Amino acid sequence: MSERLSRRRMLGGALAAGASLPVVHGLLPRDSGGPRPAGAAGGPAAHEGHDGFVHAGFAPGRSVDHRANGFHPTELLRDFDYGRTRRLASGRLLREWEILAEDREIEVAPGVKYEAWTYNGRVPGPTLRAREGDRLRIRFVNGSEHPHTIHFHGIHTALMDGMPGIGENRGGGQIEPGAEFTYEFDAEPFGCHLYHCHVSPLASHLSRGLYGAFVVDPKKGRPEADEMVMVMNGFDTNFDLGNEVYAVNTVGFHYVNEPIQVRRDELLRIYLVNVLEFDPLNSFHVHANFFQHYPTGTSLEPSELTDTIVQGQGQRAILEMKFPFDGDYMFHAHVSEFAELGWSGFFRVGDPARINAASAAALYCDLPWGAGRA
Amino acid sequence: MEAATRPEPPADVPRPRGRSGPPTGGTSGLPVWLLGLIPLALIAVAIGGFALLGGPGLGERTGPPVEEVSVERTVLRPGEIELTLRNDGPDPVEVAQVAVNDTFAPFVAAGGEEIGRLGSTTLTVTYPWIEGEAYEIFILTSSGGTVDAEIPVAAETPDADLSFFGLMALLGVYVGVIPVSLGMLWLPFVRRIDARWVAALIAFTVGLLALLGIDAALEGLEIAAAAPGAFGGAELVFAGALVAYLLLAGIDAWLARRRAAGAGGGFAQGGLYLALLVAIGIGLHNLGEGLAIGSAYATGALALGAFLVVGFAIHNTTEGLAIVAPLRDGAGPGAAPRLRHLAALGLIAGAPAVLGAWVGAAAFDPSLAALLFGVGVGAIARVIVQLAPAMRDGEGRTLHPLSVAGLLAGVAVLYLTGLLISV
Numbered sequence: 001m002s003e004r005l006s007r008r009r010m011l012g013g014a015l016a017a018g019a020s021l022p023v024v025h026g027l028l029p030r031d032s033g034g035p036r037p038a039g040a041a042g043g044p045a046a047h048e049g050h051d052g053f054v055h056a057g058f059a060p061g062r063s064v065d066h067r068a069n070g071f072h073p074t075e076l077l078r079d080f081d082y083g084r085t086r087r088l089a090s091g092r093l094l095r096e097w098e099i100l101a102e103d104r105e106i107e108v109a110p111g112v113k114y115e116a117w118t119y120n121g122r123v124p125g126p127t128l129r130a131r132e133g134d135r136l137r138i139r140f141v142n143g144s145e146h147p148h149t150i151h152f153h154g155i156h157t158a159l160m161d162g163m164p165g166i167g168e169n170r171g172g173g174q175i176e177p178g179a180e181f182t183y184e185f186d187a188e189p190f191g192c193h194l195y196h197c198h199v200s201p202l203a204s205h206l207s208r209g210l211y212g213a214f215v216v217d218p219k220k221g222r223p224e225a226d227e228m229v230m231v232m233n234g235f236d237t238n239f240d241l242g243n244e245v246y247a248v249n250t251v252g253f254h255y256v257n258e259p260i261q262v263r264r265d266e267l268l269r270i271y272l273v274n275v276l277e278f279d280p281l282n283s284f285h286v287h288a289n290f291f292q293h294y295p296t297g298t299s300l301e302p303s304e305l306t307d308t309i310v311q312g313q314g315q316r317a318i319l320e321m322k323f324p325f326d327g328d329y330m331f332h333a334h335v336s337e338f339a340e341l342g343w344s345g346f347f348r349v350g351d352p353a354r355i356n357a358a359s360a361a362a363l364y365c366d367l368p369w370g371a372g373r374a
Numbered sequence: 375m376e377a378a379t380r381p382e383p384p385a386d387v388p389r390p391r392g393r394s395g396p397p398t399g400g401t402s403g404l405p406v407w408l409l410g411l412i413p414l415a416l417i418a419v420a421i422g423g424f425a426l427l428g429g430p431g432l433g434e435r436t437g438p439p440v441e442e443v444s445v446e447r448t449v450l451r452p453g454e455i456e457l458t459l460r461n462d463g464p465d466p467v468e469v470a471q472v473a474v475n476d477t478f479a480p481f482v483a484a485g486g487e488e489i490g491r492l493g494s495t496t497l498t499v500t501y502p503w504i505e506g507e508a509y510e511i512f513i514l515t516s517s518g519g520t521v522d523a524e525i526p527v528a529a530e531t532p533d534a535d536l537s538f539f540g541l542m543a544l545l546g547v548y549v550g551v552i553p554v555s556l557g558m559l560w561l562p563f564v565r566r567i568d569a570r571w572v573a574a575l576i577a578f579t580v581g582l583l584a585l586l587g588i589d590a591a592l593e594g595l596e597i598a599a600a601a602p603g604a605f606g607g608a609e610l611v612f613a614g615a616l617v618a619y620l621l622l623a624g625i626d627a628w629l630a631r632r633r634a635a636g637a638g639g640g641f642a643q644g645g646l647y648l649a650l651l652v653a654i655g656i657g658l659h660n661l662g663e664g665l666a667i668g669s670a671y672a673t674g675a676l677a678l679g680a681f682l683v684v685g686f687a688i689h690n691t692t693e694g695l696a697i698v699a700p701l702r703d704g705a706g707p708g709a710a711p712r713l714r715h716l717a718a719l720g721l722i723a724g725a726p727a728v729l730g731a732w733v734g735a736a737a738f739d740p741s742l743a744a745l746l747f748g749v750g751v752g753a754i755a756r757v758i759v760q761l762a763p764a765m766r767d768g769e770g771r772t773l774h775p776l777s778v779a780g781l782l783a784g785v786a787v788l789y790l791t792g793l794l795i796s797v
Contacts, residue, residue: 111468237520
């Protein structure tokens with residue numbers, strides 16, 4: 001800042017900001033001790049009625065209405081959708097889903113409403129899960145006011161790519177409001193993938209909420225574990241091409257307010273997907289622990305034992321770890337800005353007998369290949 | 375509307391023209407007050423009908439609600455940032471969350487989270503701000519819109535207690551009363567100089583006032599830019615100027631009539647009267663200046679330092695000279711102004727700085743400040759008009775070499791002393 005400030009600028013500036021403004025550093029009176037935290041012990045922040053500032057968070061006394069939203073981040077965490085299955089004549093397994101694109105207002109932070117575009121009324125969309133080699137059939141119905149598609153990350157034909165401009169003459173490509181299309185392809189390769197709308201303008205269609213995780217298990221499955229999906233996202237609530245609220249699974253600070261219950265010494269597997277728009281990088285960091293990192297989940301060998309990874313848009317990974325000690329352990333974006341604007345949470349690690357199993361019920365589903373069993 | 379409510383005079387009666395006589399016409403049977411009320415009644419009926427029918431033809435308003443919120447005041451206390459918000463837009467606004475430097479922070483809304491049109495609320499945000507750092511705050515509304523606030527350099531806002539008001543008074547005395555009074559010490563010099571130089575001296579005062587007026591207008595407009603538009607914004611500066619100018623002109627006319635009636639003695643035509651006008655104009659300007667100093671100091675913005683106070687003092691000393699300049703009157707050196715008159719002039723010109731500092735420190739409001747700066751501009755303009763005749767030379771010209779030199783000197787002196795308070 002310039003050391004020269006005219007009186008006009010100084011006074012005028014001070015007034016212009018409604019008396020908030022100020023001056024150059026050199027003019028400020030300073031304590032001999034230099035800068036100090038204003039909220040030091042004994043200040044008003046420590047008075048009764050104030051909790052003080054422990055960590056970033058929303059205003060007390062308000063919470064997100066998950067019922068009105070139609071989905072709950074705690075349930076969504078371990079909600080894997082295996083579709084309807086039936087055996088084909090060839091002996092392969094066919095999995096079928098129906099996905100409806102739907103415009104819907106959701107609450108992304110207490111009191112903050114956002115006009116989202118959703119798959120099946122939730123953000124992120126359902127976590128579609130299959131086994132390598134399965135035949136997948138996804139009937140997509142566009143109930144939104146805008147054209148959409150589903151573009152899967154996977155290996156498939158051009159017609160099944162959910163790409164506007166390709167396959168309109170065969171009913172595919174861009175799916176107009178009221179229209180529908182059925183995507184059909186094989187589940188390959190195994191790994192942690194994603195799907196999203198691919199209609200232009202992309203940033204708009206993605207940031208509005210049209211994305212979800214797409215998990216393909218290897219033929220032989222993975223070791224038994226407590227599995228969960230974390231889709232790192234954000235919301236540009238004022239449409240200025242920057243996010244105001246950051247989160248995993250949509251609601252900012254949700255897992256701070258409702259820590260994720262996990263069992264001590266049990267293998268934890270996280271399917272982590274980054275769909276964040278507007279910011280080029282996102283990251284994941286866990287406290288007091290290290291995890292095995294399987295980039296894109298396409299190998300059964302981890303690439304690194306670490307506690308922090310970085311992901312660009314569309315990047316994803318499988319993370320595996322065990323918590324050896326009881327207690328609350330934070331996980332958050334190591335981009336501090338994202339962390340303090342909502343992308344933070346806690347694991348609550350406890351004795352296996354004392355953990356409330358209700359919220360974890362969804363994970364003990366009976367998979368045909370026995371991946372997740374209590 | 376106009377055509378529908380104005381009674382048409384009948385054709386056989388000539389339309390009244392100019393001042394040829396009181397208006398007469400076909401409605402002459404009705405009392406005048408009723409003629410005045412009829413349009414009002416019709417307007418009321420039209421508005422009532424429009425409201426009752428729900429604005430026929432306009433339909434439902436489309437589009438999302440318009441959210442315009444201004445941050446009127448920012449107060450910093452240890453561990454807390456207090457923001458006073460004013461809803462400046464047509465729709466109610468609900469505050470949902472607050473983030474300071476990209477960190478969501480807990481807050482309490484004293485006036486409730488929902489702010490009605492032109493309503494306000496005060497948010498107390500818990501945040502461990504650090505002295506000397508800069509902060510950007512965004513307030514997230516229920517619709518996802520944002521209101522931005524900025525704290526360029528954080529410093530604790532002083533408590534508005536008795537000692538603080540004492541300090542503000544002292545500051546006002548330093549920058550207002552003392553320098554103006556010191557400047558008035560030029561009186562003996564002014565009274566002894568040759569009569570030809572009077573025009574130059576008055577011109578000097580006019581030049582000085584002109585630059586002060588420009589300065590006040592610019593400051594007022596700058597403040598108005600931050601004020602809620604619903605209260606008028608920049609319009610307030612012009613409205614204040616107009617009101618002040620007309621009020622002073624009215625007082626002047628009233629005094630002139632009293633003088634004509636023989637009640638006011640020679641006061642209204644004497645130099646003392648002109649000096650009083652100059653003092654009022656400068657006083658109103660110093661009110662605005664005090665306001666600026668007070669609010670800036672209250673937010674820690676003006677951690678003045680002795681140098682700045684000295685700068686203001688020297689700057690304002692020239693204002694004292696401007697006040698005594700008209701006292702070199704045609705009446706001659708014999709009719710020296712009394713000491714109490716001089717003291718009163720000094721107080722009128724300087725003391726408003728104290729008042730301004732108090733108001734600015736305790737209850738700063740950008741709309742009020744813009745209005746007061748406008749009042750200062752109007753007063754100065756009126757004073758210049760009043761002083762201008764005294765600049766004339768023997769042939770009645772206002773602009774002659776001597777007066778132009780005086781004008782330029784006035785502008786130059788104010789500009790140069792103004793540099794002293796640039797830091």
